[in-house]
Amino acid sequence: MDTRGTRGTHYLLLSGGLDSATLAAWLVKKHGADAVRAVTFLYGQKHAVELEAARDIAEFYHLTCHEVVEIPPIRGSALTDADIPLPTHRDLCVAEGVAPSYVPARNLLFLAYLASIVDARGPATLWLGVHHDEHTGYPDCRPEFVVAADQAVRLGTQYELRVEAPFVLMRKEDVIRWGLEHGVPYELTHSCYRGLSPACGVCDTCQARLAAFAAVGAPDPRSYAERR
Amino acid sequence: MDTRGTRGTHYLLLSGGLDSATLAAWLVKKHGADAVRAVTFLYGQKHAVELEAARDIAEFYHLTCHEVVEIPPIRGSALTDADIPLPTHRDLCVAEGVAPSYVPARNLLFLAYLASIVDARGPATLWLGVHHDEHTGYPDCRPEFVVAADQAVRLGTQYELRVEAPFVLMRKEDVIRWGLEHGVPYELTHSCYRGLSPACGVCDTCQARLAAFAAVGAPDPRSYAERR
Numbered sequence: 001m002d003t004r005g006t007r008g009t010h011y012l013l014l015s016g017g018l019d020s021a022t023l024a025a026w027l028v029k030k031h032g033a034d035a036v037r038a039v040t041f042l043y044g045q046k047h048a049v050e051l052e053a054a055r056d057i058a059e060f061y062h063l064t065c066h067e068v069v070e071i072p073p074i075r076g077s078a079l080t081d082a083d084i085p086l087p088t089h090r091d092l093c094v095a096e097g098v099a100p101s102y103v104p105a106r107n108l109l110f111l112a113y114l115a116s117i118v119d120a121r122g123p124a125t126l127w128l129g130v131h132h133d134e135h136t137g138y139p140d141c142r143p144e145f146v147v148a149a150d151q152a153v154r155l156g157t158q159y160e161l162r163v164e165a166p167f168v169l170m171r172k173e174d175v176i177r178w179g180l181e182h183g184v185p186y187e188l189t190h191s192c193y194r195g196l197s198p199a200c201g202v203c204d205t206c207q208a209r210l211a212a213f214a215a216v217g218a219p220d221p222r223s224y225a226e227r228r
Numbered sequence: 229m230d231t232r233g234t235r236g237t238h239y240l241l242l243s244g245g246l247d248s249a250t251l252a253a254w255l256v257k258k259h260g261a262d263a264v265r266a267v268t269f270l271y272g273q274k275h276a277v278e279l280e281a282a283r284d285i286a287e288f289y290h291l292t293c294h295e296v297v298e299i300p301p302i303r304g305s306a307l308t309d310a311d312i313p314l315p316t317h318r319d320l321c322v323a324e325g326v327a328p329s330y331v332p333a334r335n336l337l338f339l340a341y342l343a344s345i346v347d348a349r350g351p352a353t354l355w356l357g358v359h360h361d362e363h364t365g366y367p368d369c370r371p372e373f374v375v376a377a378d379q380a381v382r383l384g385t386q387y388e389l390r391v392e393a394p395f396v397l398m399r400k401e402d403v404i405r406w407g408l409e410h411g412v413p414y415e416l417t418h419s420c421y422r423g424l425s426p427a428c429g430v431c432d433t434c435q436a437r438l439a440a441f442a443a444v445g446a447p448d449p450r451s452y453a454e455r456r
Contacts, residue, residue, distance in 0.1 A: 104347035109343070
């Protein structure tokens with residue numbers, strides 16, 4: 001995994017989902033819990049319940065701190081707008097282009113926001129848990145975006161902050177495989193876009209998660225209302 | 229001036245200051261007032277009075293609309309923190325590195341916010357009024373930042389939004405010279421970091437503005453409490 005330019009404090013964008021929880025484990029293994037700070041954004045998401053999962057993960061890994069930042073809601077996405085229905089996996093398989101669950105410029109906004117907070121403090125690296133399976137439907141999860149965002153954040157800040165996304169070329173099942181080998185507590189993570197517990201098992205992210213666990217040949221420790 | 233890739237609606241980051249007012253004139257001349265929308269951010273700045281100037285400029289040019297977006301305050305700058313004094317031009321002349329009036333990652337944050345709003349609507353170009361004289365003290369006003377931000381915004385959005393900053397290689401006096409030739413109502417603009425009217429004439433931006441008008445050989449139509 002690429003570690004070019006990482007320095008200073010490590011800030012993890014921690015959603016409470018499976019990928020960023022695995023990245024928490026990866027960062028703690030690499031840099032130690034004392035060097036890692038987590039930040040969770042509330043941006044009007046329907047599944048704001050993921051914040052509780054983020055808190056549990058930050059606590060599990062004894063991260064230095066966990067900041068919660070509430071920003072004005074981002075509109076124009078199935079994840080935030082009441083009148084845009086949440087997609088199912090079937091919807092996505094037949095769809096072309098950007099997913100209904102794409103949130104306009106969300107990753108750029110999170111990185112910019114985090115940069116504006118962190119650049120007042122000192123050198124830092126901002127860590128993003130995007131992975132390969134999101135490349136099709138989410139432009140802000142692609143490797144070329146990560147490279148461009150790293151440049152923009154570095155050049156636009158006084159401490160030349162960096163952006164890293166070590167899972168960007170890994171499939172979700174490979175992220176999970178690494179996580180299972182390293183004891184990531186997936187029972188604490190929350191993925192369901194409907195914000196339900198037990199998870200709905202029907203929405204896009206529930207099905208992607210179940211499929212990835214199945215590909216690894218391991219049981220998903222979360223409870224589901226329905227498994228298709 | 230470079231016009232590569234500009235398309236869709238034109239969104240202008242309008243602070244109410246001299247540079248973005250001139251960019252309003254430039255955009256209206258090039259694309260017509262109907263194609264230009266202005267956005268002003270409130271980010272905890274001490275000189276929030278500039279919002280009134282932005283409103284006056286948007287009205288003067290009959291722009292399609294003027295949106296005001298309030299975001300959580302950005303900390304760590306003389307422009308926002310009560311305990312960091314506003315710099316004078318003298319302070320800046322002897323200082324090295326980033327200016328005390330640099331606001332951490334402000335331009336990236338504004339562009340990302342604007343992208344998150346606009347990318348829900350359709351193709352657009354985001355316009356930024358930075359210029360050459362800000363290159364030393366403000367990393368997020370340099371040409372390399374503008375290029376990187378354009379890439380990050382383009383790659384991180386569904387409509388491949390673009391960023392343009394046509395004054396980025398022009399000196400402030402050249403911006404003013406162009407503006408005076410095209411009737412920009414500089415009496416409506418606000419620059420003073422202290423938020424005073426008449427302007428203080430002492431803070432960094434008042435002195436930079438007065439010096440630029442002097443270099444052009446034209447009077448600054450704003451009133452000043454003091455002219456050094």
